Amino acid sequence: MNLKRTLALSHLLTGLLVSVMIIALLGTLRLLTPPIDTIGETLLHINAQSTQVANAVTSVVTYFRGLDTLGEVSILFLSIFGVALHMQHSTRNLFGAHDTLLQIGAQVLFPLIVLFGVYIITHGHLSPGGGFQGGVIIASAFVLRFLAYGDHYEPSARLLTLSESLSGAGLVLLGVLGLLLGDRIFAQILSLGTMGTLLSGGVIELVYLFVGLKVAAEMTLLSQHFIKARDV
Amino acid sequence: MFHFEATLLAHLFFGLSLLVILPLLRRRDLVLHLLLLLSLGILFYASSLATLFIGWEMMGWSSYFILASSARVATLQRYILFNLGGAFALLGAIALLYGFMGSLEYRDIDASLLPPWAMNAIALLLFVAVFVKSGIIGLHDWVVDSYSEATPLFSAILSAILSKAGIYLFIVMFMVLLKEGATEPLLFEIMAWLGVITSIVATFKAISQDEMRRLLAYSSIAQIGYIITILALMQGFALEAALYHTLIHTLIKLLLFMNIASIIAITQKERFSELGGMIYHAPVLFLLLVIGIIALAGMPLLGGFNSKFLIYTALLEEKRALLLGAVMFSSASAFLYCYKLVYGIYLGQRPQEASLHVSPKSYYLPQLLSAALLVLLALLPSLPVGYLSVIGVELGFAPLDDSNLFILQSAFGSFHGGALMGAFGVAFVALLGLLQLAHSKAKKVKDPLDISYCGEVPRSETNLHFGYGMGYELHRISFIAPLLRHHSRVLWDRLSLIASDFSALLSSLYSLSAQHVTLLALLLFTLLLLGGQ
Amino acid sequence: MLLLDLLLMLLIAYGFGFLYYGLYRNLSARVHGRFGPSLAQSFSDSIKLFVKEESTTFGWMFYLGPVIMASGAVLNVLFIPFLNQGESLQGLSSYGNLIVVLYLMVLGPLGNALGVGSSGNPFGVMGVTRGLTRLLALELPFYLAAIGVMIDAGSADFGIIMQAQSTQSNMFAHPLLFAAAFISFLGFMGKSPFDVVGAPQEVYSGPATEFSGKFLALLMSQSAMFSFAKLLLMVNLFWGGADHLGELVAKTFVLFVAATFIGSVYARFSTVQSVEFLIRIPTLLGIVGLALL
């Protein structure tokens, strides 16, 4: 009883604190006025000349701020590594469903989803989408398989890790090549092509390819580890 | 970082420090002792405050590690904390000086540029450093424990040499570097009285000790108290008196501690209550100790008187009657512990026949050397005066007269060491001869228990050595008892308790759950947001 | 010449010492309403003891103790000038000074204490302890007075101290200092109420417990000389010394009688009492006296 009351009181006080803080925050944020110009807008201006990529977000992600993306990919790698290290792996699937309809559906859908993912990746510089989105879509195909086949499905962990590592290494090498052949990281060492075509953007496309492959492998691994975690 | 300069003062102090190699007789902690010697060299020969501080700190920690082999943890804590406290005060003073001078080199320091408040702050900080090292009462806790728990040989080093570092620091700081500074005279007045109060209190504490080395530790504190008092006069003759006393005290404490080291080696006992009657087992040691205590008590016929004489006349010359009275009072009280020392160990009855070991022969050498020097100085009291007076001149004071080595000169009179020694010698020999020639024969009693004992016959189990408790009467004397009853340790213990409570409070903050940590962070954010603008 | 002078000084001290001791026994007896022994009683006692056939000793330190003590007394006599002018009876005073003498006064008791201690008799040591404890309070007022005298004269040298009193003796110039010194002096002389050291009822006559025969004789002789030296010191410090032997005798005698009378009427203080008394009244007198300097 007493404990409950203390708990309620502490919740009340915490709530009060948070509300006060939010109100104060909002009070200050009212003063927020949009800037005259931003570097994003500048980048938008020079995007056409420097990248020939129709999707400005993509050029920002992969080119102008390619280093961020590299870091992000490394974070993902680090996280997946941590999950793989600490989750004790088992062959038992948490979702042990054996629905034939689901399995056949999965069989049909799997290549389609993968294909869709590849499309998203390769057209990342033309339309919304890109390596991350496509990678996750590809991973979702694998998740579908996990759900459908239960214990009987076990993708080759070695292959997944290898593709993850190598695509990551490819990404870094691309950066290093830029440094060696060009004058900076992710320098445009390939021809830019014409804007709006599939083979435009030079290195950007390669970056997204590697990212897509990597994200696909990582997300698959991630879901595998959580789905097949031992006796939770 | 290291800048050195060879001065006579440095030579004097470093010459004394060479005794540090003494414990190598026992071949323990060779590296640490050499480090200690090195640190003393750095300290004394430094010509930059940074170098001086390096020497000071190295001395602190190397001695700490030597001490650590035998002392208790609490003692070690006390030792290092007090020493570092002093050292940090010194560091504070150095930093303050740097703030005004922009340099730490001795030659760049011009104290006349210091504003009075800064000079006084520096002086106060330096006082803390000097007082801690010298064990001024209230800051003396570490001295006694560490002296009594060090290895017997290292106690000798601690008392004979390391305790002098504070003296050196004072001389270098106040008589060389900050001589021109506008230090408030009241500070020196306070220092002088602190010195003499220390020597009085320490003397009483020494009398009431039961452990030999604790007694000597308090005695060291008391002796250094005189030096502090006399240095506070800031006069040339006072400086020379202080240096003379430093010299003498080093010799005496070396002799006494080595003597006690021998006794500990022989009996494995540390307390007066467990000792006694050693005179006939170790007559040479007894004689050496008697020489030591006569010198310690400052009686004529041994070197101890010379420095006392200089101290007294220096105080007389400054017309500091009350200060002198207090010093003499303390000095007279010292007879009591001097006698306790010799009685407790060598005289009286041996309590029980325990097995006796042999003292290492190497322990005799430093004792004999000190004793010989003390006798020599009694005969030629002006022997070191020439050297000391050169130091005085180096520091800008007038030279002393040392034309006749037999005569110790002062503004308030002089005495002839040779005449004193000669007269005593003649009288002693004549009276001894008279006694020998007397008709009656002295018969040695067979049994040491054959004594007048209120008509009773004491047996071997009767405790006849209760004289070791001498000085207990002091507890009944109303003005001394509080001094003996109260111990500054209580104060420090309470302080450490407060620190410990505070620490518990704070460390509980560091055991909060992650949620509470974020809550506090949010609270900080909110408060700053609301009130920070 | 010097040697003869010194011998003469010792002789005077020895003779007058015993004479005064005999007088003391008589005088205090008269004050107590008794008849004392003859004047020469103490002297003949000492001779008697000296020629006794046998005496016990506890070892070499026991043997040397009285010798050291007597040497201390001898030195005291030799280093205090008897007269305030002239060449004769100055002893070795030009080789020393007041501070030396003040410290020499402790040398004898120390030697004795060593001897007593080596006897292993706890009562002897008890006396020594009492003596030393009392000493620490006893010396303080005396030192204060001596410091006053030295500062006043600007020197620790006896000659100069006595010369400084040629117009007015210190007793009148600094009565408070004299009072302080005199109370201490009572103690130094072993007079009541400060005679707890040798209180025979409790501590078996104190430090002398185990001494017998020739040792006791030596102790008695030195005691006689020593007390004369103390009288001499008081006279020199406060009464301007003496111009000639007659004046010396007169002055010491007056001082001695005064001390004896006071000692005869007071009851003995315990150690603690005497310390507490000495540290209060005479010390305070001394401090005030110094302040007035």
Added chain:
Amino acid sequence: MSLLYFVLLPLLALFLMPLYRKHLHIISVMLNLTLLTLALTCTHTLPMVERVAVDLPFAITFVLERASWLLLTLFTLIMSLVSLYHLRYGNDKALFVASTMLGVGVSGLILSHDLFNIYIFFEISSISAYLLTALNQDVKAYGGAIRYMIVGAFASLFLLLGIMLIYLSIGVLDIGAIAERFGLIEPRLQFLILLSLFIGFGIKAELFGLNFWVADIYQASRSSVGSLFSALLSKSYLFVLFHLTYLLHVSPSQLFFLGLIGALTFVAAEFSAFKSHESKRIFAFSTLGQIGIITLALSYADAMLSAAALMLILTHAVAKTALFLALDLLERHFHSSHSTIFARFHAPFLMGIIALAGLSLLGIPPFAGFVAKLSILTGLASLEAYGAVALILLISLIEAAYLFRLLTGFRQGTGKERLYVAWSHKLLLGFMVLLLLGFGLMPEPLLQLCQAAAASMLGGNHVPL
């Protein structure tokens, strides 16, 4: 020579891991030594500026000036030492990945001049730190890691908020550009931004009020990991915090507030350590204490004090690394890190190392730590900050109390176990202590480096736009 190699090379080594998965410890040593060499070769080409992708003024920029060079060299040195230390213990995949990424994270943090990029490296180093904490895979490790993640996530929320507000109000991310335009922002909003950044970096830089998690995390992790946390992680966040502070020209009252926080950090940490009996916690508190002093010194924005603070960062990092590595040896032997283990072994060399490194940590001569402390004190004194001098000196006593209590164990007690220390470890630890002693005896070259570094740190943005 590109600055990006400090990021790219470790990443490459990580991604190519499947190629040499059995020799990760050797690769780690080679990698770190290479990076150290690279850092040292940069000495003569400072300051270096490198832009990613475009030549726009506000593109992502990597800058190596004297201050960041000093730290980068230190970080690569410490990483090399730690990897050399682990050489004996063979292949450890988790350690390799996490520590290499930590290296990437901290290098990026001090090199990058783009706020969002800094956020990325902030996250990289945080996640590697989570992984390092969980390295032992026991309850303590996971408990610690979870705590760390909660606090870390909270920190990154606020950091993100700060970055977003900056972009929303002035539209730039390069810190040089931010500094130029910061004045355009409404003052109250300015304050909110600074506050958010302070909370974000302050939590990670382990400042008082935000650092109550630290002791637990150090306790949960291995001692060798503690050396990385203490020498690299907190220092890099602190560096970024102050880099921003100096660039954004915060008001004197805000600097004073930082100084106050530094002093509080110092006092609270030293007092907390006083009662602690867990050596890893004690070392954690001692790290906090040093961070407090460094913060205090840096908050004066004074050339001399900043140089001293940098010096303290350097000496503290080396001394702490030596201590933590030595503690790691003990922990591996005793399977405990309670302070009583200090009294339970006998190994003269190791004891000497711990004692001497401890002395340097305390700022006791003749070790390098003393030079740093003396410079800080003299610097404070010449600014007439006597209160700070007194505080540092007083509280240092508390520090001495607990450090010496540990050291006392060496010469006390009986029945000590003889501890075997490998030659390679002796060499390594000896090297560190020699470094401390060497720079203690001849501090001038290092002091000059620190002074140059402080000048460039305080001089604001040196990037030629």
Added chain:
Amino acid sequence: MFDAFGSSALLHQAITLLCFIIFGVALFGVLVKKNLFNIFLAFSIAEAALFLFFIGNHYAAQLQAPILFEGLSRFDPAVMVDPLPQAMILTTIVIGIAVLALALTFVIRYYKLTGHMRIDEMDELGEDR
């Protein structure tokens, strides 16, 4: 859809208000929830609120996506939204996922080792451990 707000300033204020209410709720969850899983979930919500706030404040009525598509021929900030925030948020989302995955892994392992996942019962660290 947001044209109803009239001016973009009003829209931004509305978005800010909404997002920070969500943010506050999420923070409240972080601070009072005892289940570790819930706490990390609350962090995700708080992050999402920030993302929304950031992106939302960069949107204004009639602005297009910064993609050359369906007749747009040149990049013009006047008609296109700023691409940088989008890129930033993309990156941050991935980071958020990575952290969440790792956190949940730790929570799962912690649960397996101790049998609970309540934050107020975490007592494995501290002075006496």
